[in-house]
Amino acid sequence: MSERLTIGELASRTGVATSALRYWEEFGLLPAPARVAGQRRYPPSAVGLVGVVLALRDIGFTLREIKAFIASRSPAGDDWRELYQRKLTELDQRIAHAQTARAVIAHGLDCRHEDILECPRFAGGVAALLAGSSLEEAHEEAHSH
The missing domain is CATH 1.10.1660.10 (Multidrug-efflux Transporter Regulator; Chain: A; Domain 2)
Structure with missing residues (x-):
């Protein structure tokens, strides 16, 4: 033994x-x-x-x-690949979200307004979030004007 x-x-x-x-x-x-x-x-x-x-x-x-x-994990099974694929999709979504969050913060730092709460783009993004948009959609909407 x-x-x-x-x-x-x-x-x-x-x-x-x-x-x-x-x-x-x-x-x-x-x-x-x-x-x-x-x-x-x-x-x-x-x-x-x-x-x-x-x-x-x-x-x-x-x-x-x-x-x-x-x-x-079984000798005849491939189920672990499905778990990996789901996690890969989830990570891709999290990465995309983190990239958008980074862009939002970078734009906030570049904002010419003394107080970010006075920025119309920031207010537009907040309004879009409250209307049900995702962060990505809200950011795009705020910067499309």
């Missing part, structure tokens, strides 16, 4: 707090480990699994999405 890791050893090897590891186990991201005298004993492969969780979290997956990703 290969060496088993205590939760403290797993935490030390991965940089993840023991409380987070317990939560991930409870949430279903990590399989319930064997117990020796009541203590959790993880297989060495748990280090890699924690690494997968960290990598997916860092690229924007929620814990719920990571759980679905882990569950979707």
Whole structure:
């Protein structure tokens, strides 16, 4: 039988707090480990699994999405690709939104008005948002005049 890791050893090897590891186990991201005298004993492969969780979290997956990703991995399945495609679409939308937000801020900094609230373009953008426009639409509308 290969060496088993205590939760403290797993935490030390991965940089993840023991409380987070317990939560991930409870949430279903990590399989319930064997117990020796009541203590959790993880297989060495748990280090890699924690690494997968960290990598997916860092690229924007929620814990719920990571759980679905882990569950979707089967020798015959391609379900993980659908999860990746959805996340890619979401990230593209977030990037587009962030680029618009950056443009709005840059235009605000370039505004000739002492107080941004006195700027007609800013007021037009706010009015467009209140009318139900997206930030992108409101920004475009405010700068099309």
